Amino acid sequence: MKSYRKVLVFNTKTRRAFINITHDCEQALEESGIKEGLLLCNPMHITASVFINDNETGLHEDYERFLERIAPEKPHDQYRHNTGTFEDNADAHIKRQLMGREVVVAVSEGKLDFGTWEQIFYGEFDGKRSKRVLIKIIGD
Amino acid sequence: MKSYRKVLVFNTKTRRAFINITHDCEQALEESGIKEGLLLCNPMHITASVFINDNETGLHEDYERFLERIAPEKPHDQYRHNTGTFEDNADAHIKRQLMGREVVVAVSEGKLDFGTWEQIFYGEFDGKRSKRVLIKIIGD
């Protein structure tokens, strides 16, 4: 069994952002030389998500509005995580749970085994600082 | 390390539906000959989920009502994905995120390593067309 590890780094200009990382994952897979196996991709932080969905900016605005509606950033003091610590990012911890932490993707014949519209995104909910995304691939 | 790949196809009569695919996954596992490893199952589409929960129709109605309450299908024009494209399925992209994309299941002694009530479901949120579900198994 082979394994391969790679870390990506993102520093978004805005608190919240969606970044297409499909190509980064494809490149890591090519570097790994693995033809059959599984690729895991997850943020190494707990206020961000990696998820698979559509590369369509209108939909990303819908995600932003949906998440702000059910777990709004402000007022900060509605959350005990914010009032009990020096943090202001309780909403980001909730948004990350709703969008999910990680994706596991099948690797078949040396490619990400995807349907037509599947794309991998990094979902940042508390950005404006350097944050890491882990890619781990195992297989043969 | 062995690997095995299988694709299921579903075409639901209704826009939204839950289909029990536990037996399909068990059959794929038997075909694979793999005794110890991991089984990944995910839709190859971005408006559907694969998830593990209870085989109980009342609960499935509760999921339907819950999802329609927090991310309703209509009016379609409440979503920018729908107004900016020719699509009407923004709600389905949101519902899929809430229910999750994929499941990863342990394979032990040639069986899905499940508790008593665990069953695998395909959750369709934008059906009435042919859609694929991927099963990928790796192990020995």
Place this chain on the structure above:
Amino acid sequence: MKSYRKVLVFNTKTRRAFINITHDCEQALEESGIKEGLLLCNPMHITASVFINDNETGLHEDYERFLERIAPEKPHDQYRHNTGTFEDNADAHIKRQLMGREVVVAVSEGKLDFGTWEQIFYGEFDGKRSKRVLIKIIGD
């Protein structure tokens, strides 16, 4: 390829609880002898979650309040799962979907390949009875 399986058992005093199981997962990994691979951790029940987030009690209260706000336990008869069966735990099945079923964690150089703040939690939504959590590790 090596594989390792371990089952944890929890019996919470309250209906809902969050338990840090990071150390249990680290111990299982050490027992496995696996240095490179993937660790899967999931409840063997469908009214509980395993998730990765912050070890901060204020945040856990925020999760409790958020989940009760969007999928409240009571009144029980708002859910068809409860009125159609002898169950009272439809809310727990919904909460489990929102928080997710499982985590898949990279294993690198014999350690859980985690960022600074990542911790693994068992999220119980229908406790006060004995429930199992599965750890499955594959790799070399």
